[in-house]
Amino acid sequence: MKNTLLFTFLVLLIGTSAFAQPGGPGGLVPPVITEIMYNPPEAGNDTLEFLEIYNPSLASSVPMEGFYFSSGIEFTFPAGFVLGAGEYVLLSGDSVIFEEWYGVEAFEWTGGTALSNSGEGITLRAPSGIVVDSVFYDDTNAWADADGTGYSLVLCDISADNNLPSSWTLSENATGITVNSLAIYADPGAASTCTPTGIADDNVITTLVYPNPSNGEFRIQLDALKSAGTISIYNTVGQLVYSEAVTAGTSTIEINSGLRTGQYILSVETADLLERHKLSVN
Numbered sequence: 001m002k003n004t005l006l007f008t009f010l011v012l013l014i015g016t017s018a019f020a021q022p023g024g025p026g027g028l029v030p031p032v033i034t035e036i037m038y039n040p041p042e043a044g045n046d047t048l049e050f051l052e053i054y055n056p057s058l059a060s061s062v063p064m065e066g067f068y069f070s071s072g073i074e075f076t077f078p079a080g081f082v083l084g085a086g087e088y089v090l091l092s093g094d095s096v097i098f099e100e101w102y103g104v105e106a107f108e109w110t111g112g113t114a115l116s117n118s119g120e121g122i123t124l125r126a127p128s129g130i131v132v133d134s135v136f137y138d139d140t141n142a143w144a145d146a147d148g149t150g151y152s153l154v155l156c157d158i159s160a161d162n163n164l165p166s167s168w169t170l171s172e173n174a175t176g177i178t179v180n181s182l183a184i185y186a187d188p189g190a191a192s193t194c195t196p197t198g199i200a201d202d203n204v205i206t207t208l209v210y211p212n213p214s215n216g217e218f219r220i221q222l223d224a225l226k227s228a229g230t231i232s233i234y235n236t237v238g239q240l241v242y243s244e245a246v247t248a249g250t251s252t253i254e255i256n257s258g259l260r261t262g263q264y265i266l267s268v269e270t271a272d273l274l275e276r277h278k279l280s281v282n
Helices: 095-102 141-146
Strands: 032-037 050-054 068-071 088-092 119-125 131-138 153-155 168-170 174-179 182-185 208-210 217-221 229-234 240-246 252-256 262-270 273-281
Touching (some): 032 119, 088 095, 095 174, 240 252, 240 262
Antiparallel strands (some): 032 050, 032 153, 050 088, 068 119, 153 168, 174 182, 208 217, 217 252, 229 240, 229 262, 262 273
């Protein structure tokens, strides 16, 4: 997991929900992972550990029944759960103790404390399996500033790409909680208190897709793939319209897709890579 590449999150239709471009007509904005407390300074079970998810739409709620995590933690949102406009939802390893500590409610994920102290990917999916949001955090470089120090990682600007380390920083909100002589700084269930300094990460690699916009013919340039995978293209309602297998060692991919004019999502996925890019066809 340490070499998992960060990808650019882009909007897809999720199951039967009308997710679309933010601000798009009738569209729902997908929920976003906005805070991670992955290694609080506790001995044994990390009961202060949590994830925070936010609905960035101030106009529409998101029905999240059946949404689930495919990596990072084990949890499926229950029947009838709706994340209100501009609201947060929290998940922890022990919801009772979490509420005692922080004074806010949280769902309890399966199997107790689950977040890796050495870094991992956290992926939220719709019932259909389509990725809603995914974040990879590490314990190297400035990520380590939140490794057992009492600080959570927060997405300082909720409109920023949460798969870029530069979008994350440490919470500056003193909770009044002290564990092992270390103060806890976190913002569970509330807007982040932070300075947008960003996290440095030497492992960020950006795949180049060009020309973009294109006439349906384009090239994907990336470092040689470590494992075989698939290039997929989805239309704005989440339907797969193009797919091509790629082999390990591939560094340049040329595609003549025959796509009609419009907006699409390009996905590059292998065992160690997941990237998504917005693609325009003229």
